[in-house]
Amino acid sequence: MQYGNFDPEKREYVIDKPDTPAPWANYLGSPAYGAIISNNAGGYSFVKSGAAGRLIRYRFNEQDRPGRYIYLREDEVDGKPSDGDYWSASWQPVGKPLDQYKSICRHGTGYTTLEAEYKDIRSEVCYYVPQGAEYEVWKVKVTNKGSKARKISCFGFVEFTCESFYEQDQVNLQYTQFITRTYFKDNFILQTINENCLNAVNESRVETRFFGLAGAKVESFCGDRAKFLGKYHDYGNPISVENGKLCGTLNYNMNPCGALHTVLNLAPGQSADFVFLLGQKRETQAKELVSRYEDAALPGREIEELKVYWHSKLANLNVKTPDDNFNNMINTWNAYQCFITFIWSRAASLIYCGQRNGYGYRDTVQDIQGIIHLDPEMALKQIKFMISGQISHGGALPLVKYSHNPGHEDKPEDASYRNSTGHPSYRADDALWLFPTVWKYIAETGNTALLDEIIPYADKGEDTLFDHLKKAIDFSLNHLGIHGLPAGLHADWNDCLRLGANGISVFVAMQLYYAFEIMIRFSKHRKDSATETKMNELKTRFGKIIEERCWNTDRFVRGITENDVVVGKPGDPEASMWLNPQSWAVISGFADEARGKAILDLVNKELNTKYGVRLMAPSYQKHAFDGALALLFNPSTKENGGIFLQSQGWIILAEALLGRGSRAVEYYLESCPAAQNGIADIRLLEPYVYSQFTESTDSPFEGRSHVHWLTGTASTVMVGCVEGILGFRPDIDGLRLSPAIPAGWKSLTMEKMFRGCKLNIKVNNPDGKESSDQKSGCKKLTVNGTAMEGNYIPASILKAVNEVILDL
Numbered sequence: 001m002q003y004g005n006f007d008p009e010k011r012e013y014v015i016d017k018p019d020t021p022a023p024w025a026n027y028l029g030s031p032a033y034g035a036i037i038s039n040n041a042g043g044y045s046f047v048k049s050g051a052a053g054r055l056i057r058y059r060f061n062e063q064d065r066p067g068r069y070i071y072l073r074e075d076e077v078d079g080k081p082s083d084g085d086y087w088s089a090s091w092q093p094v095g096k097p098l099d100q101y102k103s104i105c106r107h108g109t110g111y112t113t114l115e116a117e118y119k120d121i122r123s124e125v126c127y128y129v130p131q132g133a134e135y136e137v138w139k140v141k142v143t144n145k146g147s148k149a150r151k152i153s154c155f156g157f158v159e160f161t162c163e164s165f166y167e168q169d170q171v172n173l174q175y176t177q178f179i180t181r182t183y184f185k186d187n188f189i190l191q192t193i194n195e196n197c198l199n200a201v202n203e204s205r206v207e208t209r210f211f212g213l214a215g216a217k218v219e220s221f222c223g224d225r226a227k228f229l230g231k232y233h234d235y236g237n238p239i240s241v242e243n244g245k246l247c248g249t250l251n252y253n254m255n256p257c258g259a260l261h262t263v264l265n266l267a268p269g270q271s272a273d274f275v276f277l278l279g280q281k282r283e284t285q286a287k288e289l290v291s292r293y294e295d296a297a298l299p300g301r302e303i304e305e306l307k308v309y310w311h312s313k314l315a316n317l318n319v320k321t322p323d324d325n326f327n328n329m330i331n332t333w334n335a336y337q338c339f340i341t342f343i344w345s346r347a348a349s350l351i352y353c354g355q356r357n358g359y360g361y362r363d364t365v366q367d368i369q370g371i372i373h374l375d376p377e378m379a380l381k382q383i384k385f386m387i388s389g390q391i392s393h394g395g396a397l398p399l400v401k402y403s404h405n406p407g408h409e410d411k412p413e414d415a416s417y418r419n420s421t422g423h424p425s426y427r428a429d430d431a432l433w434l435f436p437t438v439w440k441y442i443a444e445t446g447n448t449a450l451l452d453e454i455i456p457y458a459d460k461g462e463d464t465l466f467d468h469l470k471k472a473i474d475f476s477l478n479h480l481g482i483h484g485l486p487a488g489l490h491a492d493w494n495d496c497l498r499l500g501a502n503g504i505s506v507f508v509a510m511q512l513y514y515a516f517e518i519m520i521r522f523s524k525h526r527k528d529s530a531t532e533t534k535m536n537e538l539k540t541r542f543g544k545i546i547e548e549r550c551w552n553t554d555r556f557v558r559g560i561t562e563n564d565v566v567v568g569k570p571g572d573p574e575a576s577m578w579l580n581p582q583s584w585a586v587i588s589g590f591a592d593e594a595r596g597k598a599i600l601d602l603v604n605k606e607l608n609t610k611y612g613v614r615l616m617a618p619s620y621q622k623h624a625f626d627g628a629l630a631l632l633f634n635p636s637t638k639e640n641g642g643i644f645l646q647s648q649g650w651i652i653l654a655e656a657l658l659g660r661g662s663r664a665v666e667y668y669l670e671s672c673p674a675a676q677n678g679i680a681d682i683r684l685l686e687p688y689v690y691s692q693f694t695e696s697t698d699s700p701f702e703g704r705s706h707v708h709w710l711t712g713t714a715s716t717v718m719v720g721c722v723e724g725i726l727g728f729r730p731d732i733d734g735l736r737l738s739p740a741i742p743a744g745w746k747s748l749t750m751e752k753m754f755r756g757c758k759l760n761i762k763v764n765n766p767d768g769k770e771s772s773d774q775k776s777g778c779k780k781l782t783v784n785g786t787a788m789e790g791n792y793i794p795a796s797i798l799k800a801v802n803e804v805i806l807d808l
């Protein structure tokens, strides 16, 4: 079943069947004021923290309720009372029969519009958070499309939390139910929390929120949830809406709400425009805001501003391949999701309740990679920030707190850090993600000066960025396990692998090997031959041990436990084949072409499924080693042999680096959300965003996907596509163009901003090749009519606008 479509011109996903198999969400605002909204207006808002700054209620893991509701009620037709039928501007919560109620949800970049038509009344509500603002706007237009005059009552409703800590609000009822009350202030409801503390004990305890109406007159109001809903009534049939009037009760204790009623008298063809506003503001600010929105033109301007902001970022790469699913994802949705994961980290979603109070190190450093090709400046800020989350001994803080204060942070060695973050010790991979990320940034921008920039450590001292990277390598070298390979520590990328202080991780060994390679490139550029020699030696030394210890028969194993048990060898009854060590053997450059092809063929044989490549197989059930926490999950779920989608990006990249474009795109399409638009009832989640994992072959629900939006998948797949399939492989001096595409892609065009220059690229593939020839690079590459050497474009020859033609 299909519930919607992509609108590439507007960069919107358009849902025309509202009974989607899960709430399909969008992100408004930023974590400073964040609002998550589903296609049925479910969701919540918060200030600064989803867990500690919650404004309105949302019940996780339930029926996508409540949310930002607008109810419409027919009061009169041609001056005569009608039967009082009512509905909502979103299909839910009232849920009118879908043969009579037409609805369209447009999720866009920073806004969501819900259009509905019922009984000739059309409503259009655009929800957004103005650029940089810390409140939200619901822009409403109601139109009488019929031939008779109509009197329509319109009710806006939100359910405030009693207290900003959402858990307290839900469970500590003997306290939270008695600290809040509401007031009516002409055109807004004001909610106060701990209001007696104002001007008395501690003003910072006091919170005030408002729900306002501008552009229309408030006819009646209610600030008490129980009164608004009515006994044994629900969001779908509030008694006040049934009655056509709000009773004017304001809560004093128990549960508050914001409900405002306005009456619209609409002649045939006539519209009414007004807005509801919601935020956490003091009374005077609320008043000022509501009056500002009496300017009816303001919302239109603000929505346009949001579009310009986002679309101009997304425009920095625009591709036209023969595959529209690929185009829709790369041009808009995967790119937008990369920005959202970059900005929001794992802060809040309909799954994440907002409890993480910082940036997970590895997740964030990888998230950065997803936006480098679109907004390197934005990436740079976060790179520096994350570098300052490195401890002076080179290890990285598993969680860099939102309150991060470089030079003064405690660390996993300190109980205070462990208690406040829940992270017991170092992970083996965290700091190693800096290498690909810093490399990609410098290669995209040519900004090698960054390497000399001095950045503080989290605990004490400072160094140039280049020395930070050296320290990251030292950390790995100081934490070696058996056979002299990198120890698994608390975990590596895989949260479920406890290989310990002596057991070793092959994935990390590959990452370290790759780190040496990046350091060789940087030291060459810096003419730092001492470091170059050292890194070369380390690369050779580790290469030898990897060869001796990590290869078994026909594959790379996943790790070796401290008791010398090899994890992931052929013939093991469970977990005999693992994806990441194979893909990373290629990405790191450890595996040469022939071996790379052989192991990836084996991946294809043993791990590929119709929805993507499994993380490992067979799943653990009876033969797990002590540290294999994946056992906790059902087979084919998450790390226990599920299709972990983040890893799809790496296998796509690995296949593309080997020049096997057909298989890279085949893997891409297996798990591409857009390509699953027609099987939404199997996948469940939004066809426009990636999720964390998909249940695999052992599950009776193969193909079902979980944990939407905030996932590392967004960035790894983006990199797999941009660097891998599309073949943008910049280095310090220029750009190598090496697309790896299916034989069936006979031509494609790409527009890309690169170091301030515009590239208009045309790729011709009349002979149906899968990649550019490894030796010559391609048949021919011209830039502004001049033939290049191989498939390389020196940055120095670029003009403001460049016509690039690549003949494969």
Ligand code: GLC
Pocket: 360, 362, 363, 492, 493, 494, 495, 496, 639, 692, 711, 712
């Ligand atoms: C989740 C975590 C990430 C981890 C991955 C694999 O996505 O956020 O840190 O690397 O799972 O276990």
